[in-house]
Amino acid sequence: MIASIITIGDELLIGQVVDTNSAWMARELNDNGIWLKRRVAVGDNKDDIVRTLAEESREAHIILITGGLGPTADDITKPVLCEFFGGKMVVNEAALANVKNILAKLTNRPVLERNLKQAEVPDVCTVINNKRGTAPGMWFEKDGKIFVSMPGVPHEMQGMMTDDVIPRLKRHFEMPFIRHRTLMVAGIGESYVAEHIQSWENQLPANIKLAYLPNYGMVRLRLTGIDDDELIINNALDTQFTQLKELVKEWLVTDKDQNMQQVVAEMLNKAGKTLGTAESCTGGYIAHILTAAPGASSYFKGSIVSYSNAIKQGLLGVEEQTLNQHGAVSEETVTQMAKAALSQLNTDYCVAVSGIMGPDGGSSEKPVGTVWVAAAGRNSILTQKFHFRFNRARNIDLTANFSLNLLRQLLLQEPD
CATH class of the missing domain: 3.30.70.2860 (Alpha-Beta Plaits)
Structure with missing residues (x-):
């Protein structure tokens, strides 16, 4: 079974909005045995939309469409689909009741005519209820092909896909x-x-x-x-x-589909151990990615963001002589940071990082991208120097990932 995704909106073409819908839908299709052949983005232009619909339906059995169902003048998807499938616009009573109900909960202002028009749909479609918003989805069938139009708002589209579209497709087609x-x-x-x-x-x-x-x-x-x-x-x-x-x-x-923070979280939870971080160049980013996952409180206790040397000295007790002799970006500094954070945060393990993320601040001895990492336990410590060569954001991401990998290596060395 072959599918195609069409995302509609000028904002997608100019990069003002990142198209996350296509990636999410692609994963859902793949998980359900539907092969995605192509993803196409088009602007709010009638001729472009019609041409794309015709082109994609030549090869795909399923065409998923998002965007252009809102209440403003640039939302033209519904009338274009109505013309493409040869119907006329009518008010869907269930959709109208949904619009009124949602707007009544959200605002005390009078309901505008343009809001009510969201309940208008082509009479040749089957309406898909929108449980999370005002724009109904639409299911069309033509020449043995399925066309599904959904809102561009991610959580609204996802609700329709999960609750309605995927189950209907599975009833309609035999999936491998x-x-x-x-x-x-x-x-x-x-x-x-x-x-x-x-x-x-x-x-x-x-x-x-x-x-x-x-x-x-x-x-x-x-x-x-x-x-x-x-x-x-x-x-x-x-x-x-x-x-x-x-x-x-x-x-x-x-051997699981995990990222590095999930790997170390699983190892720490299994061992019943706790973790803290002492971060300079990453500014708390390691703590952020660890706590982004639910359940992090079972092993993660906190972070000390010591961006300046004064904080490294004041909160983490890094010696002035160490900073003067070796600098903030050094093995000696991250070692002292890690050991102090173990005590301050009262954890079993700690990761400490200090580096130069760029684009400025480097030298011939310590160019931009130089990072020192320490992973420390109560009885052992690993340190490693890295040289990253990318922009600031990517250098921070790499530092976080490699520091957690160093922690993973330390955990593997620890006795059970």
Whole structure:
């Protein structure tokens, strides 16, 4: 089963709004055995929308459309679809009641005519109830193809997809089974991984594909299998995944679809240990990504953001002599930061970082991108120097990821 996604809106074309809808829908389609062939963005232009609808329906069985269902003049998707499918606009009573109900809860102002017009839909569509907003979705069928139009507001679209669209598609079409298995490696680049496993990859069956997903110094390897028989594809995928794990065991971080913070969180929770951070150049970012996941309070206790040398000295007790002799970006400084934070935060482990994120501040001895990291426990400590060569935001991301990987290595060395 082949699908295409069309996102509508000038704001998407000029980069004013990032299209997160397509990525979310792509994952949902993939998880449900629907192959996404293409993603297309078009502006608020009738001719462009009509042409794109015609082009995508030539190859796809399912065309998902988002955007252009709002109450303003630039929201032209509904009348364009009405003309494309040969219907006329009518008021849908259920949609009208939904609009009035939602607006009554949100504001004391009078309901405008343009708000009520959101309940108008082409009479050739099946209305999809919007439980999270005022713009109804629309389901069209033409020449054996399914067209679904949904709001561009992400949480509204996601609600429709989950509650209505995916279940309807599964009733309408027979879907194959798609299964994924993912692992992550560190300490080896994407091209070196590919070289190392080339012979194995070349013998993969036609219905199992390998994807390389490098990100922030790590490489995720994802196996995807597709078959009409669930048992057959599960067994085949398990066999190939076991072989892949054996080939990359030297660099294996996890055999689950996890990021680095999830890996260390699982290790800390399993050991019943706690973690804190002492951050200079990352400004609390490591603490942020750790606490972004629910349940972080079970292992994460806090962070000391010591951006200035005065705070490093005042709160973490970094010695003035250390700063004068070695500088803030040094092994000696992060070692003292980590040890002090262990005591101050009363944790079992601590990660400390200090570096030069850029674009300014570097020197010939310590160029932009130089970072020192310490991962410390009560009885042991690991330190490592890194040289990153990207922009400030990416350098911060890399620092966070590599520092957590250093912590992971320390945890692996610790006795049970």
